[in-house]
Each structure stands twice: as structure tokens, then as C-alpha cells.
Amino acid sequence: MFKNILIIGCGMIGSSILRGVISQKLCKSVYVFEKNINYQKQIKKINKKIILIKELDEKIKDIDLLVISTPMSEYKNIINNLNKYLTNKTLITDVGSTRVNVAKLIKQKLSKKLNWIMSHPISGSEASGPKYGSKNLFKNKWCILTKTNKNKLLEKKLFNFWQKLGSKVLFMHENEHDRIFSVTSHLPHLVAFNLIKTAQDFQKLHKKNIIKYSAGGLRDFSRIAASNEIMWRDVFFNNSKNISKIIDLFIKNLENFKTDINKKRNSLLLEKLKKSKQVREQILLLKQDISKPDFGREN
């Protein structure tokens, strides 16, 4: 499908692409640029065919597909090298979680002759590093691409690439993307971080170890809140306007819940609690989770 692919930044997501590419035989040669020495060692173990490169220099000029899977805060530096060494023959993509900022960066900094079509595979976990990657990470998961209307052929190629990795692919405008994912992804993560912070504050205040009783609900949030801090800092900073708005709605709703509870508004509260089951039913219908009750995972 491609002669050669270069993956820049090869953590959990990058190494999952790497594994998928090798397993699906999507290119003849696969190159990786990864600065972290520990990660380099883990990557070498994945497959002998992987070629680790040490610099983003003239050697990258013949790359067909270049996938950037570093934290978004590193894009700026990377773009400088792309401008220097690439031509319009290379299809550039990335896997960042916010899109408006990257669209802006591309417009402002990327050489006009180059082709960058953004991808956002909606998959991941709290784990960081290439040893946690999986060739099946993208299977049946959404991958959101953003049209550039510059090169239809390359858009089609990128679409097929993600499909081969198992994704359900669709195009979405960057504004819509950032608005939707502020609700379905960014707010849930922020809320998880905030819940853990609140539990820590409570512990400090009451000088009590309460974490050991976490099985009652805190557990799942602690997992989400163990996600990579660089990646999430980048997401929060880059989508701050949408996130601010949805935080405000969240707080307004939470204040209302507090009033319902304190004023013992029985039927209103029951109605609200019941209504959230509709979302669950939809998620099960969409096969994004299974209906089997989750009693926690066994050691």
C-alpha cells in the first residue's frame, strides 16, 4: 500500500500503528523516530524489520506516509524539519486529540507544498509506552479524519490506511470535532483527574487513608486519571474554550443535583437518575461496551 512509512513518536499509539502496519503488511519498510531510549529498546523487540532513525534529516525525503504520534506540543519543532526535507509526495498525518489548534498550526507553519491530513483514532488507555501497544487497538474504533480538499487521492489513501488497521473512518470538520470530543472525552478525563484530586485533598484534610476503600467507585476513575499528563495537558490547553464551556454546564448541573439532594426533591431526582440509563442503552446498542456487569477485574 505504501512503499515506506515513518512513525515519529512511538509510544502506546505509535507502536500500535507500527504493529498494525507490520501485521497487515501495509508497507515494505517501516521507520521509527523515537527519542526515548527505553522506548527504543522496547520497539526493537517488536520486529526485526523496524528501522530506527536518529535524526529527521534528508533521509526522510522519500517517505510515503509519515505518522506523527508525539504529544501535540512537539509538532512545532517537527514541522521545521518537515519543511526542510519533505516534498509533496509524502502524505503526512498525526494522531492528536484536538484539531482546531493543529489545523491552525498547519496553516501557519507548514510549507504550502506539503500535504498533512489530520487523523484522530478514538482509542487509547491510561497506559503509556510502546510495550502497551497492540495491533488491535484500532479495531472497530472510530478514526476521525479532517478534509483538506487539497488532494482527494491522498484523503482516500489515508481513509484506506485506517480501515486496514480496523478503524471505522469518517471525516469531520475540526470545529465540530473539538466541540464533540470536549464532551465525550476531554470532560470525562478532567472530571476523573478532579475527582482524584478531591479525594487526595480530603485525605490530607482528615489525615485518613481512604483510598483503600476505593472499590466503591473511585477505582475506575483512578484508572482514567492515571493517563499521560503531557498528552492531557496538551489537550486541555488546545481545546480550552470548548472545555471551559462544558465545565460550566457540568458545574451548573452538579449544583442542581446538590439542591435536589438537599431539598429532597424525590421525583425530580429519580427522574434524572433514571434518564441516564438511556445513554447506557445506546452505548450497548452501538456495541461500545458489553452488558455483562463489571464487578472489577481480577488479579
Added chain:
Amino acid sequence: MFKNILIIGCGMIGSSILRGVISQKLCKSVYVFEKNINYQKQIKKINKKIILIKELDEKIKDIDLLVISTPMSEYKNIINNLNKYLTNKTLITDVGSTRVNVAKLIKQKLSKKLNWIMSHPISGSEASGPKYGSKNLFKNKWCILTKTNKNKLLEKKLFNFWQKLGSKVLFMHENEHDRIFSVTSHLPHLVAFNLIKTAQDFQKLHKKNIIKYSAGGLRDFSRIAASNEIMWRDVFFNNSKNISKIIDLFIKNLENFKTDINKKRNSLLLEKLKKSKQVREQILLLKQDISKPDFGREN
């Protein structure tokens, strides 16, 4: 261990006790009082030895251990029957999720001659109904008892009972219990309900189906928010003071996060995001979850 046991209210938790009691052979005869006709059918399928009773009348007078696993809002009615038909020979317990209100109810309404020692097994899931119960539900989970200092022998018996079902048992004062679990259980559930409500409001506002992109974080919250509304209404109403306080701390922290994000306070935000990993490490150390990354559950 007991001659006979009666379980009043036999949903997910009650039927798990039932299964555990039968599997561990903790009594000669096991009785169930359950008003829901569908549940009755499911209970009959568990084991032929189970005796379903239709009334809480004089037939209950020789019960050794009586376990109440109904929503807490039903306790008041049940107590009337206990006062009429029981003697001090019966050990009464329950499995409610808040304790101060039940301690008060016992003090005010239960006949002084009767023995009720409260239990709170810290286990459950979003599922409701006896078909979801499991004899292993309590395995390696906390069960919090509250001392009455009235009858040490019965306290010891109840302690052993839960240990036989696999629980790690400890005693805790009702005030401390309600304060701790407002943070580790009640707030996480309320936050999950509130997050789903916020996503629903957003959908309505923007006339957009966003739930289908839930794989990015909303999914796990939707599971928690699918929990039984009667049970949680009771919890929120009965522990409203502690919950109100912790909601206030949660909102204060979330407002701070918002400011960090909007003002791009880089090192402060990174520090906060990183710090929540400490809780995760503690939870893994306590073996309340496994370190394997969670990529979602497969169909």
C-alpha cells in the same frame, strides 16, 4: 453456622448473599422474602432448597440470621414487622450504603430487645436483579460492620459470617463510614450521573448525536450511571450533608482546573495531573485493580 437464614429483598446483593450462603453451607434452611414477581422466578432457579415466603409474619420468629437487602427506604416498614414477630434470639443485619440514618432509625424505631448490627459490603455493580448475583461478589472486598457494644457474641458471629462469604471485615463508626464513603463511592456515582446528564444536555442543545463517540471516555461513566436509581436516591438523601460538603470541594477544584487551563498554567497543571498517578499506584498495590491497561471490553 446458623440454623436458618432469611433474606428480605433479594436483588443483586441479596441473591449474592443467598448464593454464598448455599455454596458455603452456612445454614440448614434458607428463606427469601421478595415482592417482585420476576425476581421470585429468577430466585427459584438458583437452588431448589430456597424457601420463598409470602409474608413477614409469625413464621419469621425462629430465624437465626435475618439479612435486609432492600433499598433503605423500605427499612421503616420492615421494622414494624420485626418488632411484632422477632425476639432477641435473631441476629438482624442489613447491607445499606449509608449508616448514620440507619443507626438513627434503629434507635428510634426498633424494639430495644432486638439485635440489629449493620453491615455494608463494599461490592456491587451497575446491574440490578437476582440474575446478576454471584457467590463470589464479596470475595476480597471490604465489609464494614458497625459496633453496637450490646452483644459481643453476635458481633463475632456476623464478623465470621461475612468472612465465610470471602469479605475482609472491619468495624467502623457510622459517622466515619458516611464521611469516607461520601468521597470514595457516593461522589464518584453522583459525578457519573452528572456527566451523563451534561452530555445529554449538550446533545439536546446542539441537536447532535454525540453518544456514538463515547469510546473516548464517556463509556465507563455511562456504566456507573446505569446503577439502580432507587438505591442511589436513598444514598444521596441519607448522606446529604457529607455529600454536599464534598461536592463543594469538588466544584472548587474543578473551577481551579478551569483557571489553570484558561491561564495556561503549565507547570501547575502538569504537577496536578501527575500527582493523581499516586492514587492509582496505591490502588494497584492494594490489588483493587490490575495494572493491565483497559482498552474496553470486547463483545
